[in-house]
Amino acid sequence: MILTGILSVLTLKTLLMILGGTIVGIIVGSVPGLTVTMGVALFLPITFGMSPVEGLSLLMALYIGGTSGGLISAILLKIPGTPASIATTFDGAPMAARGEAGRALGIGIVFSFIGGMLSLVVLFTLSPFLADVALQFGPFEYFSIALFSLTLVAGLSGNSLLRGTIAAVLGVSVALVGMAPITGFPRLTFGISELDAGISLLPALIGLFAISQVLDYAEGDTDGAVSAEELKRHPIRGFGLSLQETLGQTWNxxxxxxxxxxxxxLPGLGAAVCNIIAYGAARKASKTPEKFGTGIIDGIVASESSNNASTGGAMVPLMTLGIPGDNTTAILLAGFMIHGITPGPLLFDNDAVLVYGIFTALVVANVAMLGALFFGLPFFVKVLAVPRNILLPVIVSLCVIGAYAINNRMFDVWTMLAFGLVGYAMKKARLPTTPLLLGFILAPIIETNLRRGLQKSQDSFLPFLTEPISGTILVMTLIVVIYTLWAQLGLRRHKRAQPVAEARRREA
Known part of the structure; x- marks a missing residue:
């Protein structure tokens, strides 16, 4: 059955569809506002007339390609193509500004492939076990893990924890707009009906990173982001990193x-969260955390490994339990149902050939992604040499199209522009935008699961502490907060002591 499943994908027609789907996914992922979910949904009707293996292979290829494509605009334009590539901008864009765009893209491509393949190994070997673990997570555990994720604000705040905290609180406040979870009571809508559903993540993301960056670029005097001469000083050789550098990033x-x-x-979190968490974890584990954000390969490795690994992770509950891990796998579930296939525990017994065909399609799609991005490297880098008076209007047009296409309403375009002004003002005030986005993403998860947990426990906070997994995560959260505050106080004492020590040395 394994051999039959593999051979069912290794036909010319299926391989061409995987290659084409991967390329289209990369294009969709690289355009701000055109999400992976949107790309998969648009191609879903096309699979009606295909065999199950062909149709699902095409959808898997779009999923893999779209998740990877976000690194292109994240590195070249400092604008994440998808929420999964937010953290890629932190170090990818500074490398591109130094003329090392090809190297940054190469690093991102290689570790996107590595992360994707590692997740597939987990999917192939540990799916049933991991699905059982995921079932142990209820509202108490989701609340705790989302609260723990908020501690990453310290690592994403630069030199000022206060500024990062202010930005995170602003993000949480924005997330409160709209209908309250569970009760459905409208909050902070001010009578505007369009706000009843809350503020969508993608228009906010495009505004904070794309429009604010366009306004920032528009202030400059140069015609191009990077001169052609600067690009020539850093020619692309292979993927831009040596074997030693690759091995040095193994643990990361x-x-x-x-x-x-x-x-x-874990359903409901997804790549938008994991790339920021992985970046924060890499920064905390690094011996030189001060280099993060200046163009260090560790940051690109962390972001791209994690966001592509989340694709295999999201497939675990889908294949073994029939539960989608994120929005895109919800569309993939519809793709299964269209062909009369019900994902779940019996899928591995009743349709093993299809299961192994899907596994093979995922592997082939990752290889196709590696090849497509590698051969496109020289063309991607040329974007940096395009004069800004040509490039910026194109970016704004794509952003408007992407924001409008999310829900087909102009309100999302105005939301995008408003967040663009907010992001621009935050840059001028030296407030980091990433903690705002982190608070905006995590606040609904925290609030929803807090309410569900309190309903389940009849308004008692005790189970949040007594449940083993939840309690352990909350203790870890407390330890991280105490350690962060201690480290910040130690850093302030060190800075205050430096002038005194310098004066004493001069006197001596």
Whole structure:
């Protein structure tokens, strides 16, 4: 059955569809506002007339390609193509600004492939066990893990924890707009009916990172982001990194991939969360955390390993339990149902050939992604040499199209522009935008599961502490907060003592 499943994918027609789907996915992922979910949903009707293996292979290829494609605009334009590539901008864009765009893209491509393949190994070997673990997570555990994720604000706040905290609180406040979870009571809508559903993540993301960056670029005097001469000084050789550098990132890639798989398995979190968490974990584990954000390969490795690893993680509950791990796998579930296939525990027994065909399609799609991005490297880098008076209007047009296409309403375009002004003002005030986005993403998860947990426990907070998994995570959260505050106080004492010590040395 394994051999039959593999051979069912290794036909010319299926391989061409996987290659084409991967390329289309990369294009969709690289355009701000055009999400992976949107790309898979658009191609879902096309699979009606295909065989199950062909149709699902095409959808899997779009999923893999779309998740990876976000690194292109994240590195070249400092604009994440998808929420999964937010953290890639932190170090990818500074490398591109130094003329090392090809190297940054190469690093991202290689570790996107590594993260994706590691997650597939987990999917192939540990799916039933991991699905059982994921079933142990209820509202108490989801609340605790989301609260723990908020501690990453310290690592994403730069030199000022206060500024990062202010930005995170602003993000949480924005997330409160709209209908309250569970009760459905409208909050902070001010009579505007469009706000009843809350503020969508993608228009906010495009505004914070794309429009604010366009406004920032528009202030510059140069015609191009990077001169052609600067690009020539850093020619692309292979993927831009040596074997020694690759091996040096082994632990970072393994840790980040594990985070991606773990977050991907838990329904409702997804790649938008895991890439930021993996970046924060890499920064905390680094011996030189001050270099993060200046163009260090560790940051790109962490982000791209984790977001691509989340694809395999999200497939675990889908294949073994029939539960989608994120929005895109919800569309993939519809793809299964269209062909009369019901994912779940019996899928591995009743349709093993299809299961192994899907596994093979995922592997082939990752290889196709590696090849497509590698051969496109020289063309991607040329974007940096395009004059800004041509490039910026194109970016804004794509952003408007992407924001409008999410829900087909102009309100999302105005939301995008408003967040663009907010992001621009935050840059001028030296407030980091990433903690705002982190608070915006995590606040609904925290609030929803807090309410569910309190309903389940009849308004008692005790189970949040007494449940083993939840209690352990909350203790870890407390330890991290205490350690962060202690480290910040120690850093302030060190800075205050430096002038005194320098004066004493001069006197001596």
């Amino acid at each position: 890639a393994l840790r980040s991939s594990a985070i991606g798989v773990a977050i991907g398995i």
